[in-house]
Amino acid sequence: MQKIIHVDMDCYYAAVEMRDNPDLWGKPLAVGGRRERRGVISTCNYEARRFGVRSAMASAYALRLCPDLILVPGRMDVYKQVSAQIRAIFQRYTSLIEPLSLDEAYLDVTQCQFHQGSATRIAAAIRADILAETGLTASAGIAPVKFLAKVASDLNKPNGQYVIPPDAVAQFVKTLPLGKIPGVGRVTGEKLAAMGLHNCEDVQQVDRIMLLNRFGKFGELLWQRAHGVDPRSVSPDRIRKSVGVETTLAQDISTLAQAGRVMDKLIPELSARMAKGASGRQIHKQVVKLKFDDFKQTTIEQRSDMLSVSLFQTLLSQAMQRADGRGIRLVGISVGLADTPGQGEEQGMQLDLAL
DSSP states (O other): OOOEEEEEESSHHHHHHHHHOGGGTTSOEEEEOOTTSOOBEEEEOHHHHTTTOOTTOBHHHHHHHOTTOEEEOOOHHHHHHHHHHHHHHHHTTOSOEEEEETTEEEEEOTTOOGGGGOHHHHHHHHHHHHHHHHSOOEEEEEESSHHHHHHHHTTTOSSOEEEOOGGGHHHHHHTOBGGGSTTOOHHHHHHHHHTTOOBHHHHHTSOHHHHHHHHTHHHHHHHHHHTTOOOOOOOTTOOOOEEEEEEEEEEEEOSHHHHHHHHHHHHHHHHHHHHHHSTTOOEEEEEEEEEETTSOEEEEEEEOSSEEHHHHHHHHHHHHTTOTTOOEEEEEEEEEEOSSOOTTHHHHTSEEOOO
16 A cells, blocks of 8 residues: 655745744735736735635736735745755655655655654654754655545645545545646536536445546546545656746737747747757647636647647637637747657757748
């Protein structure tokens, strides 16, 4: 039986800022877009969350919810440095570490002999080390499978941990809302609710083949998670699935020509990110994303094995047709990456400049 810990730092960027500037303690704080420019919140502390401020929220809207909100620019170099400290702490306990971002990771401690092999005590020790050496708090979830460890890490935040023992999995998942399952977003959740499916026990009562017919591969995943099944192991060499860039505009735009000029500036940045973070990887699709002035968004994608400017232009044109008179506040482009390098992988990294 696996022993998996999901460690999640508490309001990480904001916590680093409060640690380095004690005057910010106890005040609503967000890391993100400045007051004088449009932008989005990267993260915020718990004082700000009490006003309804959330990550990925437009800064202007966050300031309407909380007029006293303190906005500070991000310091990514510092966040990366502290993240490396935290990763070094993890490595004292296990080499099986799967980072999900700078501030969270899965750890497989099945073979760890510290603290008599108790995953609960190991998690507590890791959190204590993080606090002592970085001045930051972390929360943790402990479970025999990955997705439940991640769910558990959110149940006793901040600065706490929650354990789901193997013999408690069946009872725990019965009342678990489907929205807690990775992949069940707002739209999928609404579809499931329309079918009378609200928690895992509801899914346990329906026909598996029906879920497969209705949702395809996701139907199988949903069936497994609703029964507490997650066969994935902690993967230190987790493969990156996509590379993308996007920009929030200082002012809304409304025409295809304007959006095209924005995209032209994003393409070199995307190409550079691919060369740095996806070297040797074959792409399999291109994606264009637009966010409208009502904060709703749309994406258009198409299969492709070469990064093509002309295809991005085509997808952008299709996406703009969905604006329906709305202004555009964000433009983004990305590529999906194949799981393994394909034949002709060097070609896959080339930029097709044909217009």
